[in-house]
Amino acid sequence: MTAGRTLRALPTLWRIGVAESLAYRAEFLVWILTTTQPLIMLGLWTSVARLQPFAQYSSADFVAYFLAALIVRQLTGNWVAWQMSEDIRSGAMAMRLLRPIHPFVAYAASHAAAIPFRTIIAVPVAVILLVGSGSSALTSDPLRIALVLPSIALAWLITFALLFAIGALAFFLTQTMAIANLYFALYSLFSGYLMPLELLGPVAKLARWLPFRFMLSAPVELMTRTQHRDDLVRLLGGQLAWAAITLAGALVLWHRGVRRFEAVGG
Amino acid sequence: MISARDLTKHFRVHRRPPGFASALRSLVHRRYEDVKAVDGVSFTIERGERVGFLGPNGAGKTTTLKMLSGLLHPTSGEVSVEGHVPFRRQASFLGKITLVMGQKSQLIWDLPPAETYALNRAVFDVPGDRFERTLAELTELLELGPLLDKPTRQLSLGERMKCELAAALLHQPTTLFLDEPTIGLDVAMQVAIRDFVRSYNQRHEATVLLTSHYMDDVVALCPRIIVIDHGKLIHDGDLRQLIKTRDPDKRVSFTLTRPIGDDELARLGALLVRDGQRITLRVAEREVPGVIGRLLGELGAADLAIEDPPLEDVLRAMFGEQRRAEAEAEAEAKAKAKADTEADAS
Numbered sequence: 001m002t003a004g005r006t007l008r009a010l011p012t013l014w015r016i017g018v019a020e021s022l023a024y025r026a027e028f029l030v031w032i033l034t035t036t037q038p039l040i041m042l043g044l045w046t047s048v049a050r051l052q053p054f055a056q057y058s059s060a061d062f063v064a065y066f067l068a069a070l071i072v073r074q075l076t077g078n079w080v081a082w083q084m085s086e087d088i089r090s091g092a093m094a095m096r097l098l099r100p101i102h103p104f105v106a107y108a109a110s111h112a113a114a115i116p117f118r119t120i121i122a123v124p125v126a127v128i129l130l131v132g133s134g135s136s137a138l139t140s141d142p143l144r145i146a147l148v149l150p151s152i153a154l155a156w157l158i159t160f161a162l163l164f165a166i167g168a169l170a171f172f173l174t175q176t177m178a179i180a181n182l183y184f185a186l187y188s189l190f191s192g193y194l195m196p197l198e199l200l201g202p203v204a205k206l207a208r209w210l211p212f213r214f215m216l217s218a219p220v221e222l223m224t225r226t227q228h229r230d231d232l233v234r235l236l237g238g239q240l241a242w243a244a245i246t247l248a249g250a251l252v253l254w255h256r257g258v259r260r261f262e263a264v265g266g
Numbered sequence: 267m268i269s270a271r272d273l274t275k276h277f278r279v280h281r282r283p284p285g286f287a288s289a290l291r292s293l294v295h296r297r298y299e300d301v302k303a304v305d306g307v308s309f310t311i312e313r314g315e316r317v318g319f320l321g322p323n324g325a326g327k328t329t330t331l332k333m334l335s336g337l338l339h340p341t342s343g344e345v346s347v348e349g350h351v352p353f354r355r356q357a358s359f360l361g362k363i364t365l366v367m368g369q370k371s372q373l374i375w376d377l378p379p380a381e382t383y384a385l386n387r388a389v390f391d392v393p394g395d396r397f398e399r400t401l402a403e404l405t406e407l408l409e410l411g412p413l414l415d416k417p418t419r420q421l422s423l424g425e426r427m428k429c430e431l432a433a434a435l436l437h438q439p440t441t442l443f444l445d446e447p448t449i450g451l452d453v454a455m456q457v458a459i460r461d462f463v464r465s466y467n468q469r470h471e472a473t474v475l476l477t478s479h480y481m482d483d484v485v486a487l488c489p490r491i492i493v494i495d496h497g498k499l500i501h502d503g504d505l506r507q508l509i510k511t512r513d514p515d516k517r518v519s520f521t522l523t524r525p526i527g528d529d530e531l532a533r534l535g536a537l538l539v540r541d542g543q544r545i546t547l548r549v550a551e552r553e554v555p556g557v558i559g560r561l562l563g564e565l566g567a568a569d570l571a572i573e574d575p576p577l578e579d580v581l582r583a584m585f586g587e588q589r590r591a592e593a594e595a596e597a598e599a600k601a602k603a604k605a606d607t608e609a610d611a612s
Contacts, residue, residue, distance in 0.1 A: 012385060094365075098360060
């Protein structure tokens with residue numbers, strides 16, 4: 001499909017993605033309440049730092065960090081690896097392959113469509129709390145503020161491409177749930193989802209180079225005044241590099257994998 | 267036009283006997299086997315033809331359709347559909363074909379069919395006015411009106427299949443791959459779908475390749491049939507000619523109006539069915555006029571019908587012969603191998 005046709009199809013793909021997100025009201029509400037683990041970590045770490053700062057993080061720093069992490073997580077989380085694995089295993093991928101649009105675009109449009117609705121409650125509440133209670137720990141640098149949204153967009157792209165690549169592994173392995181679960185364990189540890197990367201101790205240095213940092217911690221670092229102020233060029237450059245690597249990896253894995261598709265089941 | 271030459275598809279299949287020990291063993295050592303799903307199949311189908319693609323379960327029909335529609339990469343051989351190599355799945359190719367699988371749905375499960383139609387309009391880049399016209403036409407022909415805004419999951423099987431057909435045809439493809447499109451449908455719905463496929467084929471000069479376990483679908487729609495078994499092509503030609511060649515005898519059915527014994531009926535032809543007063547005989551074609559004369563005259567039979575043998579029977583006999591030939595060839599090969607071994611030993 002040409003780029004022009006893909007662009008013309010995007011509004012419809014997006015609209016149908018929204019309709020799918022809203023198809024089950026109860027599930028939709030439950031979904032809104034998920035991916036709020038940063039709130040649990042917030043409670044944990046603020047109690048650790050109540051009496052005195054922990055590793056230079058005050059209680060207010062933790063509040064700002066985890067509310068920012070909640071916002072980024074809500075805006076970037078997706079489940080495409082699980083969806084693709086199931087589509088490949090069951091043969092449902094066949095119907096996607098018969099449509100003249102690259103499944104990367106089709107899945108991406110559908111997942112992007114869900115974001116505004118998934119975050120309809122959590123993100124406004126987190127933003128209000130962040131501005132209200134953690135503002136002292138937030139950046140006031142206009143450049144950093146301006147870069148927050150592009151950084152979140154890149155974090156979304158890296159997360160989506162990495163999960164798409166894991167989903168495409170199902171062409172080779174049929175079942176990739178275990179790999180997706182391993183991914184989530186690594187993500188939780190190395191993205192800053194459970195704690196700021198500075199608190200990782202000996203592996204903190206390694207974490208700064210892994211893709212996971214650029215999927216969550218990078219935009220959070222931009223938003224919050226953490227002790228460790230990264231060079232902006234390195235932060236955004238790292239995100240751009242990982243976006244290119246994960247996107248290329250996802251498309252290569254797709255291209256190789258789809259040749260092995262067995263279109264099982266009917 | 268569709269052309270396949272020496273088309274072959276092998277699958278690597280993991281074999282494991284049942285049981286706990288074998289499950290554990292399979293963790294460290296797996297036994298794989300190459301299964302030849304399609305084995306050197308060649309055929310050509312011209313534009314506008316309606317062809318039935320037949321064979322027993324596991325014969326390789328669906329695998330062939332999936333290769334023709336670009337879902338599977340062939341292991342070897344050449345395939346071309348409307349001038350395209352299917353597995354490249356170029357947009358121009360996907361816009362010309364459609365694949366309807368009775369056991370797979372392209373409709374979005376949680377949304378009404380109208381949403382899938384809108385999605386297909388967008389991705390196939392169908393101009394708005396053409397989309398409206400085609401949808402109106404399909405809605406009328408398939409009586410979709412009340413179904414368009416009901417969630418797909420709440421449609422009956424027959425309703426879903428009608429909506430499925432419409433979704434598959436909105437971009438007006440000129441090659442239709444139909445894999446069991448009437449599976450699970452009642453007789454009335456099967457007839458409706460057949461009529462629709464025939465009408466679409468005539469209006470758009472579309473090529474139709476159909477697999478179905480309902481031989482009535484094939485007999486009603488396809489003047490030509492391709493038969494495969496164990497992945498190999500065993501017949502390609504005119505349906506009626508196949509029946510005539512394989513089993514030239516007619517089936518003569520009638521209802522008795524007075525008791526007649528089996529011995530007397532056997533003098534007219536081979537007795538195939540006796541269900542109360544309803545009888546079916548197998549009669550050589552040249553003897554049919556004489557038999558009919560006797561049945562209607564001295565025997566006073568009623569509700570007389572003369573038919574070709576059912577396609578099912580013809581195919582069953584064909585597959586039976588195929589099995590026997592394969593078994594004989596295998597036995598011969600084993601005997602030869604044994605004789606060679608003995609000769610070497612002596």
